[in-house]
Structure formats: structure tokens, C-alpha cells
Amino acid sequence: MQVYDVIIIGAGPGGLAAGLYAGRSRLNTLLIEKEKDGGQIVITSEIENYPGCLDEESGSSLIARMTKQVEKFGVERVKDNIEKVDFTGDTKVLYGKNGEYHARAVIIATGAFPRPIGCPGEKELIGKGVSYCATCDGNFFEDMDIYVVGGGDTAVEEAMYLTKFGRKVTVIHRRDELRAAKSIREKAFKNPKMNFMWDSVVTEIGGDGMVEYMVVKNVKTGEETRIDAPEEDGTFGIFGFIGFLPQSGMFEGAVELENGYIPTNEKMETNVPGVFAVGDIRVKDVRQVVTAAADGAIAALMAEKYLEH
Ligand code: NAP
Numbered sequence: 001m002q003v004y005d006v007i008i009i010g011a012g013p014g015g016l017a018a019g020l021y022a023g024r025s026r027l028n029t030l031l032i033e034k035e036k037d038g039g040q041i042v043i044t045s046e047i048e049n050y051p052g053c054l055d056e057e058s059g060s061s062l063i064a065r066m067t068k069q070v071e072k073f074g075v076e077r078v079k080d081n082i083e084k085v086d087f088t089g090d091t092k093v094l095y096g097k098n099g100e101y102h103a104r105a106v107i108i109a110t111g112a113f114p115r116p117i118g119c120p121g122e123k124e125l126i127g128k129g130v131s132y133c134a135t136c137d138g139n140f141f142e143d144m145d146i147y148v149v150g151g152g153d154t155a156v157e158e159a160m161y162l163t164k165f166g167r168k169v170t171v172i173h174r175r176d177e178l179r180a181a182k183s184i185r186e187k188a189f190k191n192p193k194m195n196f197m198w199d200s201v202v203t204e205i206g207g208d209g210m211v212e213y214m215v216v217k218n219v220k221t222g223e224e225t226r227i228d229a230p231e232e233d234g235t236f237g238i239f240g241f242i243g244f245l246p247q248s249g250m251f252e253g254a255v256e257l258e259n260g261y262i263p264t265n266e267k268m269e270t271n272v273p274g275v276f277a278v279g280d281i282r283v284k285d286v287r288q289v290v291t292a293a294a295d296g297a298i299a300a301l302m303a304e305k306y307l308e309h
Contacts, residue, residue: 017292029076125211
């Protein structure tokens with residue numbers, strides 16, 4: 001049975017930074033990712049707030065460079081979905097769909113996934129007009145109407161990116177004030193292609209094989225409006241950016257959770273010795289690429305110290 005020094009679960013910015021530091025420290029490291037590297041950041045069209053990233057840096061181009069750097073330091077990689085863990089012994093056991101993995105220390109970097117809008121018809125029409133990724137799907141709506149649900153930084157930034165494609169982008173927000181940072185709001189209000197539907201929520205999405213209509217309710221007046229796709233287009237895009245859900249189900253009972261997020265101290269230690277958590281899965285105020293990467297570096301160095309003792 002192979003026992004790694006460290007296993008990192010998740011290859012977003014936090015997991016990749018942890019991999020880089022663990023690899024560089026010559027720890028025998030395995031990085032497990034269930035899908036593609038990058039996590040949420042690969043769905044970000046433009047990154048202008050990660051130090052060193054200048055114009056034209058996208059989430060996926062930044063992640064591609066991070067992945068390459070991790071490979072350079074000899075970190076082993078495996079594609080698997082961890083479904084259960086046992087952190088009770090000195091050797092931690094991870095049970096994946098494809099196999100079982102053992103390590104003396106574990107760094108959890110599983111992040112979070114987009115929260116669904118939560119209305120009838122949404123699930124059935126994912127990829128058929130409903131999307132959670134502007135970079136992936138924006139170009140399907142060239143010169144069409146696009147709607148974005150949400151009022152935070154992500155919703156407003158991605159809505160502005162989508163103005164490159166759509167003839168009109170409408171942000172549907174449940175309040176009459178955006179949550180997005182002032183600098184982002186100001187840019188959005190100046191963009192002539194941007195429109196806002198305030199105090200509104202989407203209550204239904206429908207269509208035969210693709211989005212053809214949706215129903216939007218004004219939460220103040222209770223009035224419901226049905227929005228149909230213009231005849232010449234036949235469809236329109238609905239992008240949901242209303243926050244994220246932590247991917248921590250597999251750690252229930254194994255590590256302390258707070259509303260699904262993992263509390264740590266500033267060394268990224270969880271309540272279980274030898275188990276660390278980094279990035280968006282942590283209880284924290286600022287969820288950014290730069291903070292996830294910093295968490296990853298700290299966790300790997302602290303894991304090294306833990307293993308020495
Ligand atoms: P967020 O800040 O949690 O905003 C979520 C938005 O969705 C809020 O406007 C919220 O409305 C709305 N919402 C939540 N649940 C809803 C529901 N069930 N139905 C309708 N609307 C709903 O999420 P985020 O924008 O993804 O940002 C996450 C974190 O990443 C934040 O810390 C943010 O600052 C950061 N971020 C930073 C940048 C940047 O600095 N450039 C870019 C992207 C993200 P209310 O406002 O009414 O609560």
C-alpha cells in the first residue's frame with residue numbers, strides 16, 4: 001500500500017499552490033482532481049486582480065501556467081472523485097470512485113460550485129440556454145438577448161463580459177441595489193449594453209429543447225412577467241451567478257464544518273491533526289484567487305512541519 005506524504009484534493013488555485021509548495025519541498029505528493037484543473041476560476045473571462053496578471057489574462061490561461069509549474073516539481077496526479085474519507089488514524093484514507101488513497105497529511109481544496117437559480121425548468125435547460133459560465137457559453141448568444149441573475153461581483157463582471165456577445169445584457173437582481181463593489185458597479189452603469197431589472201427573481205424557465213421563455217416576478221409588487229425569446233432568435237441566454245455552494249459533503253463527520261465550510265486557524269489547520277483546508281472551502285471573508293493561492297502555500301509548508309514531527 002502506497003502512503004503519500006501529502007494528498008491534495010482539488011486542483012483549483014489553492015490546491016495547485018499547495019502542490020507547487022509540497023512538490024518543491026520534495027514531499028511525496030498526490031494531487032487528486034475530479035474534473036478539470038482550475039475550479040471556478042476557469043469560468044472567469046478576465047483576471048485583473050491577481051498580482052502579475054496584466055491585460056488578456058483569463059482564468060484558464062492563469063491555471064494552465066499554474067498546472068505546468070506543479071508538474072515541474074514532480075507532483076503525481078490522478079483523476080478521481082473522492083466520496084468518503086477516514087481521518088481517524090495517523091494514515092488518512094480517501095475513498096474515490098476509482099480507488100483508495102492513503103496519506104499522512106491531507107490538504108482539502110475542494111472549493112465550491114455555482115448555486116442554482118432554483119426555479120422549475122432550470123435543470124432541464126442547462127446547456128440549452130441556461131449556463132453558469134460566461135466564457136464557456138457566451139458566444140452561443142451572439143447578437144441575442146442575454147439575462148444574468150445575481151447582483152454580486154461575479155454577476156456584474158460576467159454580465160459586462162457578455163456584452164461582447166449579446167445585443168443587450170439584462171441583470172436580474174432580487175434587490176434594488178447591487179452587492180458588487182463600487183468600481184465594478186460604476187463600469188457596469190456606464191456600459192450602454194447593460195440593463196437592470198430590479199427587485200426581480202426568475203420563477204420559471206421553459207422551452208422545448210431550448211430556452212424559449214422565462215417568468216420573472218417583481219418581489220415588491222408580486223407582478224409576474226413572461227419574457228419570450230424574440231421570434232427571429234428563437235432563444236436567449238440565462239446565466240446564473242448567485243454565489244456558490246461548498247463542496248464538503250464527503251467530509252461530513254470527518255472534519256468540523258460550519259454551514260458546509262471548513263473552519264481553520266491561520267496555519268490552515270482544521271480540527272483534525274494532519275488535515276488542512278485551503279481556498280473557498282474555508283470559513284473566510286475574502287474568496288479570491290490570490291487568497292486561495294496564499295492558503296495553499298501556507299498549508300503545504302505547515303503540512304511539511306507536521307510531517308517532520
Ligand atoms: P456573492 O457576493 O455571494 O453574491 C451573490 C449575489 O447573488 C448577491 O447579489 C445575492 O443577492 C444574489 N443571490 C443569492 N442567492 C440568490 C437567490 N437565491 N436568488 C437570487 N439572487 C440571489 O457571490 P459572487 O458574486 O459570486 O462573489 C463571491 C465572492 O467572490 C465575493 O467575495 C466576491 O467579492 C468575490 N469576487 C470578487 C471578484 C473581483 O474582485 N473582481 C470577482 C468575482 C467574485 P443579495 O445581494 O440580495 O444578497
